[in-house]
Every structure is written in C-alpha cells, then in structure tokens.
Amino acid sequence: MEEIKKLSIKQWAKDDRPRERLLAGGCSSLSDAELLAILIGSGNRKETAVELSRRILGTYENSLNRLGKQTVREIMQFRGIGEAKAVTIAAALELGRRRKEEDVTEKPCIHSSRDVYTIMQPIMGDLMHEEFWILLLNRSNRLIEVLRTSQGGISGTVTDIRMILKNAIMHSASSMVLCHNHPSGNLKPSKADSEITKKMAEAARLMDVKVLDHIIMADRNYFSFADEGLM
Secondary structure, three states: OOOOOOOOHHHOOHHHOHHHHHHHHOHHHOOHHHHHHHHHOOOOOOOOHHHHHHHHHHHOOOOHHHHOOOOHHHHOOOOOOOHHHHHHHHHHHHHHHHHHHHHHHHOOEOOOHHHHHHHHHHHHOOOOOOEEEEEEEOOOOEEEEEEEEEEOOOOOOOOOHHHHHHHHHHOOOOEEEEEEEOOOOOOOOOHHHHHHHHHHHHHHHHOOOEEEEEEEEOOOOEEEOOOOOOO
16 A cells, blocks of 8 residues: 655645744744644654654653653654754753743742742752752842752762851851752652751751751652641
C-alpha cells in the first residue's frame, strides 16, 4: 500500500498555520503544541510539526513543566527531533523559567510560607538534584536577597551554617527563611532536616538574626516548618 504523505505546515490553509495564527491573534491564540511546532519547524515523514509536538507533550502528560525537566538527549528520542531542535526546545523552556525568576528581583515582602513558595518554585521546581537556598529579609520582612548556599545530589546536600550566617551578616539581614528541595517529591522532613533547622535557628539567634521558617519544596507543593508549629 502506498504510504500516505502528510501535508507540511506550508501546505496547510493559511489560517491553520501556527506562525500565521500567532501573527494574527498573538501567542495566546495558540496551543502549547502549536507553539512547540513553531520552535521545531518541521515534523517527520509521518507527522507534521504540530502532530509531532502533540506526541512529545503527550509523552509528558501534556506538561510543559515535565518537558522542561528533560535533557537534550531525552528530547532527541523522538523521530524528527535532532540535536538542533532539541537544543531549541530546551533553550526556550529555560528562557521561560528565567522569565519567572526575574520576578524575584522585585524585592517583595514575605508574609507567609506561600509567599516563599511563589518566589522559589520557578527557581527550584524543575531541579532533579537537591539544593539549599536562603531568603534574607530586612526588619520589614522585605526580601533583600535570595542565595543558593549549596548544591548536592538526588538524595541530599551539605549545609554550611557558618557560610549561611556569613551571608546574612554581609547583607545586614534581620531574618531569614531556609529553603531546600526534595527531588523525590516526598515532603516529609527527614531527621537531618529537623536537626539543621534547629541548629541554624540557635546559631542565628546568637547573631541577632531570626530564622522565620524552613520550607521544603517539591514540584507542586511544599512543607513549612513554621506552619506545622516546628519552629
């Protein structure tokens, strides 16, 4: 049986072409798959760019968040996606993450654990390894700086209390919030998490700096020591 050839995007009706639709109606008029199709430009012998994009997204439960966690090599598993296209996808998703991260520079006030999560989720939500961060605040609980203090592997990272306090003093912080992620998605604090929280609070108190909370981040949720009455 003769193989049925798929129409290329250029052969589609003008109103069905993603680029033309974007120019006419703006980015918001396109689906995630159509936006992804613009990035990859073409599909393969059996799929148009949009069909291939739908299949890629479907593999990751139609989640851009999950797609953003894939490596270039993992994205290249799809027929029609070579290194150049995979790099383009990875770069576009990274730009989106950095765009969210820029909101941190607006120096908001921290009123709750949810405020911390809102700031840190774009930074830590996609990480596949564990990192430890601190949010330094002034007397009005306005954010001074967000700093990564350590980076580890999948199951843990080393926390240096002295380095954290040094950063707090250098930035004249009155208080701080500790934050680290659990790539596994398990939000239950470990014994080590509880111990470092206690030690950090005690050491900071000697320097007249208050530890307000310790947030454990997962992909779409978080655990707050303060909310649970553990501070």
